[in-house]
Amino acid sequence: MIKTDVLIIGAGPTGLFCAHQLGLIGLKSEIVDNLSKVGGQCIELYPDKPIYDIPAIPECTGEELTNNLLEQIKPFNIKFHLNDRVEEVKKNQNRWSVVTVNKKEFNVSSIVIAGGVGSFEPRKFSIKECEKFEGKSIFYSIKDKNIFNNKTVTIFGGGDTALDWAIELSNNCKINLVHRRDEFSGAQASVEKIKKLHSVGKINLYTKFQLMLIKGSQNIDSIIIKHDNETTKEIKTDYLLGFFGLIMQLGPILNWGLNLNKKTIKVNTENFETNQSGIFAIGDICSYPGKLKLILSGFHEGALAARGCFKYARPEEKLKFEFTTTSKLAKERLGIK
Amino acid sequence: MIKTDVLIIGAGPTGLFCAHQLGLIGLKSEIVDNLSKVGGQCIELYPDKPIYDIPAIPECTGEELTNNLLEQIKPFNIKFHLNDRVEEVKKNQNRWSVVTVNKKEFNVSSIVIAGGVGSFEPRKFSIKECEKFEGKSIFYSIKDKNIFNNKTVTIFGGGDTALDWAIELSNNCKINLVHRRDEFSGAQASVEKIKKLHSVGKINLYTKFQLMLIKGSQNIDSIIIKHDNETTKEIKTDYLLGFFGLIMQLGPILNWGLNLNKKTIKVNTENFETNQSGIFAIGDICSYPGKLKLILSGFHEGALAARGCFKYARPEEKLKFEFTTTSKLAKERLGIK
Numbered sequence: 001m002i003k004t005d006v007l008i009i010g011a012g013p014t015g016l017f018c019a020h021q022l023g024l025i026g027l028k029s030e031i032v033d034n035l036s037k038v039g040g041q042c043i044e045l046y047p048d049k050p051i052y053d054i055p056a057i058p059e060c061t062g063e064e065l066t067n068n069l070l071e072q073i074k075p076f077n078i079k080f081h082l083n084d085r086v087e088e089v090k091k092n093q094n095r096w097s098v099v100t101v102n103k104k105e106f107n108v109s110s111i112v113i114a115g116g117v118g119s120f121e122p123r124k125f126s127i128k129e130c131e132k133f134e135g136k137s138i139f140y141s142i143k144d145k146n147i148f149n150n151k152t153v154t155i156f157g158g159g160d161t162a163l164d165w166a167i168e169l170s171n172n173c174k175i176n177l178v179h180r181r182d183e184f185s186g187a188q189a190s191v192e193k194i195k196k197l198h199s200v201g202k203i204n205l206y207t208k209f210q211l212m213l214i215k216g217s218q219n220i221d222s223i224i225i226k227h228d229n230e231t232t233k234e235i236k237t238d239y240l241l242g243f244f245g246l247i248m249q250l251g252p253i254l255n256w257g258l259n260l261n262k263k264t265i266k267v268n269t270e271n272f273e274t275n276q277s278g279i280f281a282i283g284d285i286c287s288y289p290g291k292l293k294l295i296l297s298g299f300h301e302g303a304l305a306a307r308g309c310f311k312y313a314r315p316e317e318k319l320k321f322e323f324t325t326t327s328k329l330a331k332e333r334l335g336i337k
Numbered sequence: 338m339i340k341t342d343v344l345i346i347g348a349g350p351t352g353l354f355c356a357h358q359l360g361l362i363g364l365k366s367e368i369v370d371n372l373s374k375v376g377g378q379c380i381e382l383y384p385d386k387p388i389y390d391i392p393a394i395p396e397c398t399g400e401e402l403t404n405n406l407l408e409q410i411k412p413f414n415i416k417f418h419l420n421d422r423v424e425e426v427k428k429n430q431n432r433w434s435v436v437t438v439n440k441k442e443f444n445v446s447s448i449v450i451a452g453g454v455g456s457f458e459p460r461k462f463s464i465k466e467c468e469k470f471e472g473k474s475i476f477y478s479i480k481d482k483n484i485f486n487n488k489t490v491t492i493f494g495g496g497d498t499a500l501d502w503a504i505e506l507s508n509n510c511k512i513n514l515v516h517r518r519d520e521f522s523g524a525q526a527s528v529e530k531i532k533k534l535h536s537v538g539k540i541n542l543y544t545k546f547q548l549m550l551i552k553g554s555q556n557i558d559s560i561i562i563k564h565d566n567e568t569t570k571e572i573k574t575d576y577l578l579g580f581f582g583l584i585m586q587l588g589p590i591l592n593w594g595l596n597l598n599k600k601t602i603k604v605n606t607e608n609f610e611t612n613q614s615g616i617f618a619i620g621d622i623c624s625y626p627g628k629l630k631l632i633l634s635g636f637h638e639g640a641l642a643a644r645g646c647f648k649y650a651r652p653e654e655k656l657k658f659e660f661t662t663t664s665k666l667a668k669e670r671l672g673i674k
Contacts, residue, residue, distance in 0.1 A: 017392045024390065052661035052671055053361065055354045055636040056391055056405040068393040269606035270627035290607035290641050292658065299392040300637035304627050321629065324389035334389055 004028045005313040007098055007108045009086050012040020014283030014298030015114035016069040021306035023076035024330050027313050029112075031078060032100060034085040034119045039066035041116050041284075042295075055296055065295075075335045085119060089256045089279070094312070096278060110309040113265065113274075113281040114302065118248035125156070125242050129214055137220045138240045148173045148239060154223065156211065157243035158183070163190040165241065170202045176235055178206045178225055206233070211240075250285075261287045271308030272301045278312050280305040341365045342650040344435055344445045346423050349377020351620030351635030352451035353406040358643035360413035361667050364650050366449075368415060369437060371422040371456045376403035378453050378621075379632075392633055402632075412672045422456060426593045426616070431649070433615060447646040450602065450611075450618040451639065456588050460581035462493070466551055467577075474557045475577045485510045485576060491560065493548065494580035495520070500527040502578060507539045513572055515543045515562055543570070548577075587622075598624045608645030609638045615649050617642040 042062030
């Protein structure tokens with residue numbers, strides 16, 4: 001069990017800077033993120049695209065922004081728990097008990113949700129019966145490609161991930177590639193390669209088709225796909241792979257008793273606390289009148305939320321407002337002599 | 338008469354970044370500041386002291402911060418009106434008429450007050466009758482030292498400005514130096530020099546004395562100063578110079594009909610508008626529940642206030658929220674191809 005002052009959910013720019021603000025006022029924090037690396041959307045969606053509205057930084061990429069923030073929080077030795085996700089949050093006397101998917105347990109005085117627009121999760125087949133095959137015959141990402149050797153694999157999707165896997169797996173498997181449109185959106189070179197593999201009989205192509213039905217009980221026997229013109233086709237297959245891109249999901253946050261507004265969490269603007277005392281929400285995931293989904297707003301929200309956390313972590317103390325330029329204590333905490 | 342969308346009062350970091358946010362959404366702005374250079378408190382109070390809490394900038398000086406912001410707003414060609422101060426603000430149909438000390442006139446749809454903690458002004462003598470001599474026989478700063486030639490000048494103060502002028506003017510004037518304490522706070526070398534000039538009869542020294550009374554009608558004939566032990570002394574003098582340091586004054590802002598809270602202006606947190614529609618206040622000068630006087634909060638406040646200004650500048654249009662990373666329009670405005 002990890003006991004600390006604050007658990008931050010989300011390692012994007014907002015979560016990182018909140019850790020800095022907590023450190024400056026003497027609070028300890030740790031960060032959980034379900035991605036495998038730090039940086040959130042900045043790193044996941046636009047690591048190399050320039051951003052122009054970070055104050056006093058005329059231009060930087062998502063990766064540079066993340067690296068600058070990591071440099072800035074270095075003095076506080078923040079511990080990251082990546083590839084993990086908070087599942088359960090429970091009030092525990094005046095504190096909160098938190099359990100993650102990887103069964104890590106935290107005991108904290110506050111939680112700061114800096115979860116962006118939610119967790120990135122693969123978009124799935126819309127047919128209900130797919131759920132029972134998920135993880136057995138239906139996959140949305142590939143961990144071990146060897147399980148497909150010498151099997152028939154039907155891949156759905158028209159983007160790079162679908163095309164790349166179709167090309168890669170065609171070496172050892174029989175491949176059906178199904179796409180709901182006529183045109184593929186992946187790189188032109190990959191599209192050419194797919195067409196070539198199709199022309200030599202290594203890949204079967206079904207365009208303007210979508211999944212209609214699955215036949216089979218334990219395993220998949222075959223599937224029925226439907227063309228735009230309503231005609232159908234039955235294909236024998238062992239596995240289905242769906243590559244429809246990522247969507248954002250709030251996930252377990254929905255079950256924590258928070259006031260929600262569509263896919264965001266309602267907060268006050270005094271310290272960005274939610275309706276649950278001791279749980280704060282900052283960055284793109286929070287909502288209040290006037291909210292803009294700007295990174296710079298997340299910084300402000302994190303600074304005020306940090307002061308909100310102080311009340312719970314040190315109920316007996318009064319926090320004195322100080323500037324980093326002149327505060328001896330802040331400089332000590334930053335390791336500056 | 339200058340007609341533009343927004344007049345920003347204050348060229349500190351908050352005002353500068355607000356101009357950036359206005360530019361990004363297509364609004365024109367100009368900036369008035371009573372200092373002679375851009376940068377506000379950052380430049381006036383700590384140009385070379387490091388700041389550690391600008392997000393994603395682990396360490397920078399006030400001067401570097403200002404230069405970065407100037408670089409960032411370059412694409413918008415913001416016009417600055419330095420050494421000037423807004424005196425009068427009047428509603429003019431749906432817009433605002435603004436007049437400065439230097440008699441510049443503006444017609445704008447909104448005003449953003451980013452005035453920090455007010456204007457820097459010299460601390461003055463506390464005796465009411467001093468006002469009528471101000472600018473004639475009493476000065477708090479020196480524009481032309483030649484007017485004092487061959488006159489008797491009585492300097493009040495114990496800091497560097499008082500000592501430096503006492504030394505300088507002792508070449509051509511008879512100098513009395515009056516200080517309310519026994520010790521001077523100026524540089525040791527200056528203190529030594531003052532003592533030397535005193536010992537050779539070039540400067541009269543009166544320590545532990547304060548101004549009590551002024552005699553004279555058009556010009557000053559003499560003054561009476563009082564010692565800590567209640568004894569008094571009359572000194573003949575032509576001029577009084579007061580060097581008691583700078584204080585912050587809200588100045589004319591007090592007369593614009595704004596809701597004040599001590600020395601700050603009350604705003605909402607939706608767009609940082611004041612009780613006067615079309616007048617916004619951001620940065621250290623504004624107050625709302627939770628307000629922290631952090632530069633990073635001023636950035637957030639400026640971003641939201643800019644959207645508030647849009648309503649007044651383009652009442653017929655709806656502002657679409659866009660990210661600089663992906664917005665074609667924002668990139669055009671930033672001059673990026």
